[in-house]
Amino acid sequence: MTEIAIGIDIGGTNTVFGCIDSLGNTVIEGSIPTQTKDNFEEYIDDLISVIKSSIENADTEITITGVGIGAPNGSYRTGTIENAANLRWKGTLPIAQLVQNKLNVPVKITNDANAAALGERIFGGAKNMSDFMVITLGTGLGSGIVVNGDLLYGFEGFAGELGHVIVRSEGRECACGRKGCLETYVSATGVKRTVYKLLAKHLGDSALRDIPFNNLNAKMVAEAANKGDLVALETFKYTGKMLGEALSNVASVTAPEAIFLFGGLAKAGDLLFDPVRKAMEENLLFLYKDKIKLLPSNLGENAGIMGAAALIWNDETKTYS
Numbered sequence: 350m351t352e353i354a355i356g357i358d359i360g361g362t363n364t365v366f367g368c369i370d371s372l373g374n375t376v377i378e379g380s381i382p383t384q385t386k387d388n389f390e391e392y393i394d395d396l397i398s399v400i401k402s403s404i405e406n407a408d409t410e411i412t413i414t415g416v417g418i419g420a421p422n423g424s425y426r427t428g429t430i431e432n433a434a435n436l437r438w439k440g441t442l443p444i445a446q447l448v449q450n451k452l453n454v455p456v457k458i459t460n461d462a463n464a465a466a467l468g469e470r471i472f473g474g475a476k477n478m479s480d481f482m483v484i485t486l487g488t489g490l491g492s493g494i495v496v497n498g499d500l501l502y503g504f505e506g507f508a509g510e511l512g513h514v515i516v517r518s519e520g521r522e523c524a525c526g527r528k529g530c531l532e533t534y535v536s537a538t539g540v541k542r543t544v545y546k547l548l549a550k551h552l553g554d555s556a557l558r559d560i561p562f563n564n565l566n567a568k569m570v571a572e573a574a575n576k577g578d579l580v581a582l583e584t585f586k587y588t589g590k591m592l593g594e595a596l597s598n599v600a601s602v603t604a605p606e607a608i609f610l611f612g613g614l615a616k617a618g619d620l621l622f623d624p625v626r627k628a629m630e631e632n633l634l635f636l637y638k639d640k641i642k643l644l645p646s647n648l649g650e651n652a653g654i655m656g657a658a659a660l661i662w663n664d665e666t667k668t669y670s
């Protein structure tokens with residue numbers, strides 16, 4: 350018999366799930382499209398029946414210890430998803446209660462960045478670390494912050510929104526309705542916006558000049574930079590500088606031992622890490638200089654479900670009943 354925690358990672362396009370044992374091995378995994386149903390409860394019904402049937406069809410007998418869910422705007426405190434920008438269902442969605450009713454095991458939820466931080470702590474590079482943060486770089490910028498050994502949730506459970514710290518007064522418009530948020534500069538979308546800004550500024554040749562905005566992605570910019578494209582190189586320098594400056598400020602509040610970068614942009618490696626490290630060290634208060642490790646995430650492709658499952662393997666005490 351195998352004891353597992355189910356990890357569910359809800360994205361705007363797909364919902365991925367996995368049965369993860371306490372050592373981080375994936376026993377079963379699968380996925381369903383996220384937004385084909387008008388009704389949220391029908392979506393949950395579909396998801397749970399797919400999970401149940403894959404467990405029934407498994408080679409080994411499986412015991413479920415709990416379900417961890419990583420979801421946009423997921424609150425650990427209330428077990429709900431609240432007005433997630435990239436989901437079709439608005440208002441407050443009582444997801445933990447719905448899943449708990451169906452599977453009769455503890456269910457916990459948090460947002461994707463917090464889940465990534467827990468995954469890093471239980472299964473990844475932050476084992477034995479009590480103070481660290483994970484920055485997730487996707488379409489936006491998320492952050493999961495661990496202080497004194499606990500994930501920082503804050504009142505109502507939404508702490509750690511580093512992506513929406515304002516880094517430029519009257520800066521770029523953000524999806525949150527304000528201007529100058531960090532994620533408008535440091536994210537896949539932010540990188541594209543910087544490329545276009547620099548293309549307008551410079552006259553020289555660039556492989557990126559003929560690519561329409563909607564076709565451009567951060568990977569193309571990294572590839573161009575690796576071939577010496579000046580606009581692409583300057584884009585990474587600028588992006589890294591913005592992130593490094595922001596991290597130097599956050600360090601004064603949380604004093605992390607390490608900062609992990611996770612997600613598509615982090616795959617650019619030194620192109621991003623070098624300017625981040627440089628700007629962070631230049632701006633750090635002397636107390637923290639040359640002490641904070643800047644590291645790539647140690648979790649692989651299924652980091653989302655590992656992180657969600659870590660909600661269960663981390664702590665068995667909290668349920669929403």
Ligand SMILES: [Zn+2]
Pocket residue numbers: 512513523524525526527530
């Ligand atoms: Zn914002």
